[in-house]
Amino acid sequence: MTSYTAPVDDLRFVLNHVVGLEAIATLPHCESAAPDLVDAILEEAGKFASGVLAPLNRVGDKEGSRLENGVVRTPTGWKEAYSQFAESGWNSLPFEPEHGGQGLPWTVAFAVNEMWQSSNLSFGLCPLLNQGAVDLLSEHASAAQKALYLPKMISGEWTGTMNLTEPQAGSDLAAVRTRAVRAGDGTYRITGQKIFITYGEHDLTDNIIHLVLARLPDAPAGIKGISLFIVPKFLPNADGTPGRRNDLRCASLEHKLGIMASPTAVMAYGDEDGAVGFLVGEENRGIEYMFTMMNNARLGVGIQGVAVAERAYQQARDYAKARVQSKDLADAKGSAVAIIKHPDVRRMLLDMRAKTEAARALALYAGTQLDTARHHPDAAVRAAATARVDVLTPIVKAWSTDIGCDVASTGVQIHGGMGFIEETGAAQHYRDARITPIYEGTNGIHANDLAFRKTGRDKGASARALIAEMRATAATLAALPGDDAAVIAAELSAGLSALDQAVDWIVATQAEGDLRGAAAGAVAYLRLWGNVAGGWMMARSAIAALEGLRAAGANASFLETKLVVARFYAEQILAPSPALLSTIHSARNTVLALHDDQF
Amino acid sequence: MTSYTAPVDDLRFVLNHVVGLEAIATLPHCESAAPDLVDAILEEAGKFASGVLAPLNRVGDKEGSRLENGVVRTPTGWKEAYSQFAESGWNSLPFEPEHGGQGLPWTVAFAVNEMWQSSNLSFGLCPLLNQGAVDLLSEHASAAQKALYLPKMISGEWTGTMNLTEPQAGSDLAAVRTRAVRAGDGTYRITGQKIFITYGEHDLTDNIIHLVLARLPDAPAGIKGISLFIVPKFLPNADGTPGRRNDLRCASLEHKLGIMASPTAVMAYGDEDGAVGFLVGEENRGIEYMFTMMNNARLGVGIQGVAVAERAYQQARDYAKARVQSKDLADAKGSAVAIIKHPDVRRMLLDMRAKTEAARALALYAGTQLDTARHHPDAAVRAAATARVDVLTPIVKAWSTDIGCDVASTGVQIHGGMGFIEETGAAQHYRDARITPIYEGTNGIHANDLAFRKTGRDKGASARALIAEMRATAATLAALPGDDAAVIAAELSAGLSALDQAVDWIVATQAEGDLRGAAAGAVAYLRLWGNVAGGWMMARSAIAALEGLRAAGANASFLETKLVVARFYAEQILAPSPALLSTIHSARNTVLALHDDQF
Structure with a gap:
């Protein structure tokens, strides 16, 4: 198992240049999220994740937690790591200072949470669920209950x-x-x-x-x-x-x-x-x-999808750089090369990375909307942000966890036979990831939630508001010079047209009363949403990269990589997505056609 | 873990009505494959697979094989099952009678092999590899070597x-x-x-x-x-x-x-x-x-993909019929229903089934081509069949094993939380399936094989010959009455147009010398091939079902199910496939754009 390095530069780029943490830091109760402090938090969290939690990931997998005479023993080193985690104050990040919280925006908490889940998904679940419990009690418990429980749950005691x-x-x-x-x-x-x-x-x-x-x-x-x-x-x-x-x-x-x-x-x-x-x-x-807790946990589970994808990517990338096997296709006389030189291995790595980056940005964007919904002074803005979070929650949960499984599986594939051997570590990510599309509501249930509650109930209004905003991004990008900008903008526009039609169809089908027909197409509908919204995030990433490249002292290699990844996403993931539209429409033709005994 | 029932009716339908076993049974050395005998073989093999091998699948997973003082101990019951397997003559099915084989066509051996792999993938590997070894020695060993080794390897001793x-x-x-x-x-x-x-x-x-x-x-x-x-x-x-x-x-x-x-x-x-x-x-x-052995083993591994998919389908279907949870969407006042009533669960089951049936038919079709290549009296027909097997081998290996993993994962999903619990059995299929895209050549290597050796080398001639044959099927189906025939034929035609363009592009790109560019698109190229060739098989299945439905005494429920599954495949899997074309073309834009240190 390779080590884990927290993707601090990537997270910083998304926070500062893609999802707009700066604006969040101007909201009441979010002022502490000044760039310097956030930088320091990301650095420190990254050190803790890679230094303390990541080395315990394999230990945890091998030993497991065991029930002995009614007592559950966590694996070697777990208890010490947890104590250190709580004592360092990591548990209290997003909570109100009233009961001992640090009052940081959820946007920042999400970024940090990714690191806990990436370094050690089994460990990360404990603070993740505690976070949901704290959120619930903060909102619904009595003052006495809050006073009794919250300080200890927020501190992690x-x-x-x-x-x-x-x-x-x-x-x-x-x-x-x-x-x-x-x-x-x-x-x-x-x-x-x-x-x-x-x-x-x-x-x-x-x-x-x-x-x-x-x-x-x-x-x-x-x-x-x-x-x-x-x-x-x-x-x-x-x-x-x-x-x-x-x-x-x-x-x-x-x-x-x-x-x-x-x-x-x-x-x-x-x-x-x-x-x-x-x-x-x-x-x-x-x-x-309980829904207060579940909505929080759902976004958290979506972040687990991103997290396991990032970890699987790092593992596969490191292996691909180290493993020498077969000649370069374009150099038949040469020696064997590192497998990262082979085009399909590069393609797999880019696929992993593009999906991970898109899902990460969408989750952090959801974080900004959550903070806006909680803290913006204007009630209308809060309401719009709440509706936005409502639309995004099933997408972040289901789309990102499907990505987590998909990327972890590609990670195994890059390792070849070694991927199937447990000591390599790739297989653990593949196994761990598989729970995330199931718990906190199966992804199928989230697809129904998106189709019915989040699209049908307001007749597509919230969905269309988001589509309009995504169109504006496509227009901005289309106006920038260069082939990359043109391609990414064009694919995003095509995806948006399909999404627009999908929303119309979902609304119309429910209006006709064909709930089962709408449900038959719901998973494809959610996937189209995810692919397009992810493409929107990658378009924003491309805009930021293009702007950054014009600035003096830019890290050109970093920003060019962002552009390539965004274009890969547009051409390889977004471009085939409009074809999902016909699958949404046609599912009811066959899905509802058989008797149970014909299965 | 649920029991396994060999899909004898499905196999018989494919053999007799989709891939044309009848014609194979007229070839020299294949005459023993008379319908009655084949029926009896399928029934008996099914009983052995479900009665003897399937119950050992979970035992094998739990106990594993262990190395103790230099000796490997297989799990409880394994040795007895193997003896019974060999004594019943199952090992000798496809081999020449000269050394004790039964001289049955590979087409029949493939159908039977699916059952061994479905009931117990770990067990099935032993005869699968032995089959490859026998094939190799039959072709390349000396007469003395053959006399010494083949009788015992064919009998399974x-x-x-x-x-x-x-x-x-x-x-x-x-x-x-x-x-x-x-x-x-x-x-x-x-x-x-x-x-x-x-x-x-x-x-x-x-x-x-x-x-x-x-x-x-x-x-x-x-x-x-x-x-x-x-x-x-x-x-x-x-x-x-x-x-x-x-x-x-x-x-x-x-x-x-x-x-x-x-x-x-x-x-x-x-x-x-x-x-x-x-x-x-x-x-x-x-x-x-060794390539003699590998080609045989590759088709065998492709069948493992089909097999694990079938097993995962049966497991998920049985669970979906038994598990009661939530009301029917269209009956808000009703009681909770079996989850098979929920549209997305039905969709997942149909997705599993459609992919499994398409992959099964393609593997068995490859079997007919293998038998034709070996035994047809006309050298030109043999050569054409050899070229056809060459094209199909990487597709059957890679596309079917990707399907195995995909379907096994959907099987886990249908179980919800229970899918993540090992005793349920769904997780074992998910774990077992994951090796199949890796061994006998990773699927990426097979994609290169398809793009370079199997397409580029003859400038697309073999590929286009197969496309022409698939077009004829689409035309036949389009001439039949009814909506199902029209839809399936139209989607197959659209897929074929895309495939035709993909072949042109792969040939042209190699001709230009851009080997790395072609390799960057190779996996998508193979997927397009698999989806379209699978769609071709489903079109043939639909033709057979429509013809069957016109016959007196037809099993209407069985044949109508085949039609619905074929239409599901056309609308849900084939319809989005032409969108793969642009991903084949565009991969080289980004896949080759980064330096290694930008990953």
Whole structure:
């Protein structure tokens, strides 16, 4: 396994020149994101990621987390790394200073998060889910609950989890059966089993704060009868120290394809007299609250897709430079060369890199919109940014995680036979990446979300607003001199025309009431969105590179690379994308044509 | 893990109605392939695959093969299954009766081989490689060698291996360093290390016959200085019983991503005084001989792609029928339904199935061409069929194995969270499939083979001959009534136009001397070929289904399904394929633009 070097220059370029961190740093509560401080944060985070977390990635894969007598042991070195992570303040980056946060914009937190996930996806899940839990409690918990839990969860002294899934309730949370009964003292007693609970049990901290969905005996049926509870592993004393052990335990850990070090727990609540739970907000509004956490986590999982892609790229690039095999095609008399000289290996590397850069930029752009939605002084701007985040969330989640798997697979391929050998490291990325299109909502569900809630519900208004903005970028780029600008602008324009028609079709098909027909084309619709929005980001990257190249003292090699990558993306990924339009339209012809027994 | 049911009806349909087994059965040496016998073979093979091999697939994954004190132990039940396999005569199917073979056409052997690989990819590798070794010795060994080795390798009493790769010589066999010295008695002494030797050591048989590439001290440098040797684990006595242990050993087994039960050995030859080797054919012609084996094995690996796709499809389909989750989109008041009711799950299942059926038909079609090339009485027909096999081999190998990985990944996705849990079984297919685009030549190397040797060398003549034949099918289909026929024919025609232009471009680019530019587009060129040739097979399937539906007593549900699958393929897979043309052309613009240090 090769080392990991945080792509600080790439991140800085995207933040400063592609997604506009400068404007974000002028928003209220975001002022601390001055360029110097952000630079320092990126550098330090990069050092921590490559120096502390990356070396533990393979260790974690080999050892895994293990359940021993009810206690989950994380792999060698994990506990020390976590302590160092929390003590260095990395956990508190994006949170409000009121409870100990550093109040940095999400845009910056996303960039830093990429490094945690790249260096060690299994490790990174713990702070990622904790972030979602903190976000949820910040928004929906009582003042007393905030005071009791947030400082410790923000510092990382305790971690938070998300307890949604049950054996019969995966994507369908309406089917949640875990019971909550009123104890008469304002608390509740929770009984039931939850599965797939990431870091549901571990030895990294003194306490774990579970956020648990459960149903009261008199609750309405379905999704509107679910409440949300804080169920701590140890009930906190009034002074905030962990007190009595709660009635909950880790019943088993799953044996998984990847992310071996991240304990995926089956949690049993209330085996004895019921686990003590504390209601968040009002009864029966749990799903609504949980969505706060899920939206945050979804963008975070999208960033995992970028992260694993970046890591797989670095691994494959280093191998391709070192591995000597076969002559150069254009030099039949020569000696064997490093395989990076072979055109198809170069093509694979560029494919990996172009997809990674496009997905990274789109995720960071979503970060800027999240910050704008939270902090812009103008309510209309906030509303528009909220709608933008809503459209982007399923795209960032699903498109980027598909890219993560795709790029990790290409990384294996570049290694040839060595890619299939576990000690090389490429195979771990391939295994680890595969969970990301599944958890936090399968990518198919996000495609439906994009087609129905995010496109159909407002009759395509938010989608078209984004398309209009992308068109403006294409026009700006088309006006710049040179072949690269012309090609990238033309492919983006063609992609936008197709996307425009796709939006019309999705809206019209829903208006006709053909929901199943629209759903049949939804995944292709999301892919078209991703490819085009990614192309938009690469167009902005190209504009920045062209502008940069005109400046004195420019890093020409770096900027020329950005141009080549953007053009590769336009010609190899964006150019074939309009052909997705017909697949969106035609899917309903066949997808709905067979009886179940014909499969 | 769900059970495996051999797709006997599907195989029979393809053999009898799509690729024309009937005509093959009229060829000399192929007469035994009468429909009744072939039916019986398919049924019996199906029973063996599902009843004996499939249940061992998960066992093999969990236990793996292990090296213990120099001996490789295959998993529980493996040895008994292998004995039963050999005793039932499955090993001898396609070989000449002279040495104990059953003399069935390769077309039939391919269909049966799919079942071995589907039920248990790790197991299936052993007879697959043995088949290649038998083929090689049949063609290039001396009469005495044939008499000594072939009967036992054909019966399966002994197995054969393929020893090419060394640490510095993977794709580049010119770099082979293993030494062979003349012993003075007509034999040779072999010294060196080989890696990635599939079933290089195992406990299934009394002897293992290694075919080893090595270099004589006075051999010319490079690829033309490599000789091929038979290096048995035990030197056979004159009566054919295994005699003295040869100087070779398994030094270690690789720890791999998948195919855990297939021992991937590091082989050490000549640690003591040199392993005794017997020259095959003439000195320095080893690579030429080995290609006989490799071409056979390449088609076999392509079938592994089909096989793992079929298995993943069955697994995902069964899960989708059983797993109840969320309401039907069109029935908001209803209860939760089996997930196969959800449009995107149906779409994924159809995608898996359409790709699998197209790849299967193309592999079996290649089988018919192989049989024609070997046995047709007319030399001109044989030559044309040989050229056809040459074009198809890289496509069947690379396109089908990409499909295997793609389909196995979709299978994981359909399972949601359960797909990531190893006990479900979907993840094993995902892991196992991943080797197939790598071994027997990486798919990138096959893309170059298709672009250079198979297209450029004859200036596109063989490629255009196949395109002309595909156009005739499109015309036949277009003349049939109905929307399905019209749509499938139109998409095939559009694909063929793009392919025609791609062939022109590949030929012209090589003629200009831009080898690196052609190589940059080679993978997209191969994909276009696969998608269109697969579409051709689906068009033939649609013709057969339409004809079948007009016949009395037709199985309408079966044939209608074939039509829907063919139309799905046309609209979802073939329709976007012409867009690959521009990616073939444009790759050289960017792929060759960066310096190595810009990656």
